[in-house]
Amino acid sequence: MELELKKEQFACYQALPQLSENREETTETIVPDYLPDIARIVDASGCLFLRSREIADGKAQVSGTVRMTLLYVAEDAQGMKSFEYTLPLDETIEGRALSGSADSCLDGRLCSCEVRMLNPRKVFTRVNVELTLTPYVPASLSVCSGVKEQEAYKIETLCEKKDIGIIRAIREKDFTFSDEVLLSGTKEPIQELLRTKCALRVTDCKSIGNKIVLKGVARLDAIYLDESGNLASMSSELPFSQILDGLAEEEGETTVRASLRLTGAEIHVGSESEPDNNRAISLRLYISAFTAVREVKSVCCVVDLYSTAYDLTAKTETVELCDSAALVLREQLVREKIETGAEVQTVLATDVIFSSAGVSGGGESASLRATANLRVLYLDENAVPLLSERRSEVLLETDLPGSGQARVQDMYAGEIAASVGADGVELRFPVTFAVSVAETPRYPCLQSLEAEECGKKDENVPSLVLRAMKQGERLWDIAKLYRTTVEAILAANELKEESAAVIGKLLLIPRRR
Structure with a gap:
């Protein structure tokens, strides 16, 4: 007869192994008509914008651009010049892990960029981009905490308290961050911006109540011509924060892992209130934040069981959940x-x-x-x-x-x-x-339990056994072997607790009737 189990179900997400791709993009670009010819390339730098990813049919379509800035010395002694151009990025990442995934975390890095002059009006560009995609799929953790008809079938259970980390929620938010940077009083005003770069970094992310508080820093680096025509530079770190929806109810300790990606940027001289202020640089960044909320739940699991009156047949499965531990x-x-x-x-x-x-x-x-x-x-x-x-x-x-x-x-x-x-x-x-250290904890979970009447072979066993406890043996092991209970052994030997049992000392083992 199949017995009904007491089970606790936890809805969660499973982080699947990451998928990584290295892509090389090349292009040839013509110098804009309004700019002079190139005499010598000084520097080329790029900024990666990852705008979107769409998952369908086991594939992820990633869309973005690499915005390049070319800094060069112009012919005919016209000084330093620069211009921007973009390389489109449309890539497909394939993997079995993407089948059935509900969402994914996309990260990217511009690993290298190379620009060389083909002629004074044309340049060749090669960039290398690393893309990383972490799929998340809905999952369910089932934990057996007991048997509903435990007393009727004289079932003894051994339970252990386990702390299980699961990904309770994933959250994503697109937002805009705007700020201004003022030059120090010792620097001359800006005549022309030549090159700008932005980078994002998470500084803190935590769950407070039912909200997620995310803090980060945007670093701005700029090279410009001052009013005297000299090259100058500036750098600044700009803090920002965002609030995302967290868990409606927290039952255990929570940690949040966050990732930021830049989807666009607008940078220019002047401020919002003073557009002609050439001592200020304004920036507007378009950012996408992805967070995974991890919660540690304390649960009581049945790790072993037996019956003193019935033969039990248990079916267990090992459940694996890829954890999203903090960095x-x-x-x-x-x-x-x-x-x-x-x-x-x-x-x-x-x-x-x-x-x-x-x-x-x-x-x-x-x-x-x-x-x-x-x-x-x-x-x-x-x-x-x-x-x-x-x-x-x-x-x-x-x-x-x-x-x-x-x-x-x-x-x-x-x-x-x-x-x-x-x-x-x-x-x-x-x-x-x-x-990140991706742990894959394994949890034995009792799936089903059947009980049958004991055979005749159990009718002739002695009602009392005298034996000693061996090294590494527990009273539970002895009680299970002789179809009795730990409480019965303690009572028969006038012991208050299991730790009072001495290795090698004879114990009375009464059979439960």
Whole structure:
């Protein structure tokens, strides 16, 4: 006869293994008619905008653009010029994990960009983009906490309290962030913006009540011509915050993991109240935030059971849920020297582009690594703008919690300090690795239980057994073996609790009638 089980059901989401794609895009671009010919390319930089992703038929269609800015020296002594152009990004990511997924978290990184002059009016561009997609599918965790007809069938259960982490909710929000940056009083006003770059970073994300409070920073870097016609630069970090809907009811400890992606940007000289203010830079950023809310639930699970009067047949299944644990941050200080080949008068801008990030090993002997492309834009002794680059390998030996699969989710450089030397520029900056450890906990779950009358072989067993408890044995194990109860053994031996039983000491084992 099949017995009815007491079960607790938890609706949740399962984070499936990430899908990664590296894409290379190329294009040829004509210099706009209103600009002079190119004499020499000084610098080329890009910004990745990921606007949308749509999942259908086991495929994810990703749409976005790479906005390039080309900084060059014009012919006929017309000074520094720049212009922007875009490379469309329409990619398809395939994977079985996408079938049936309800949503996904999309991340991207511009790993490299290369621009070379084909002729004074045309340039060739090659960019490499890394896309990462994490699918989420609806799931249900079923936990057996007991048997409804336990007393009638004289069933003994062994229960354990377990803390189970599940993804309770995923939330997404598109928002706009606007702010202004004012030049310091020591700098001349802006004549023309030549190049701007923006990057986003999450600084904090937590659940407060039924809301999610997300905090982040937008970093703005700009190169411009001042009113005297000289090249100058500025950088600023602008904090922002957003509130998203969280859980209606929290039953356990919650943590929130957040991801930001830039979908668009508008940057110009002037402020909203003073459009002609050439000491201000206004920016409007279009941002998409994705959050996964993880909750730890404390549940009581049946891990073993037997009957003193019936033969039980139990069917169990092992449930696996890929956990969305919080990120682990590890920091490494980097110090590298870039040889310039010319005397440096002024450092205009520094930049670090990361690629090929990975993890080897795990636990107490993990190695985090990445390739860093270091770039320095500077003026030489003749005030000529030049760019020097160097590739460097960043390696950090560290320890990671847990034993799951580790992955570098993100990495970024902190404030870069540049020191000019006799033969180059020394850069010093911290590198932060944001590492996720994807644990896949396995939970044995009782699915069904059947009870049958005991056979005749159990009718002739002795009503009392004398035996000693062995090393590593519990009273539960003895009680199950002889179809009695732990309480009966304790009472027969005048013991108050199970810990009072001594290994090797004889115990009276009464059979339950």
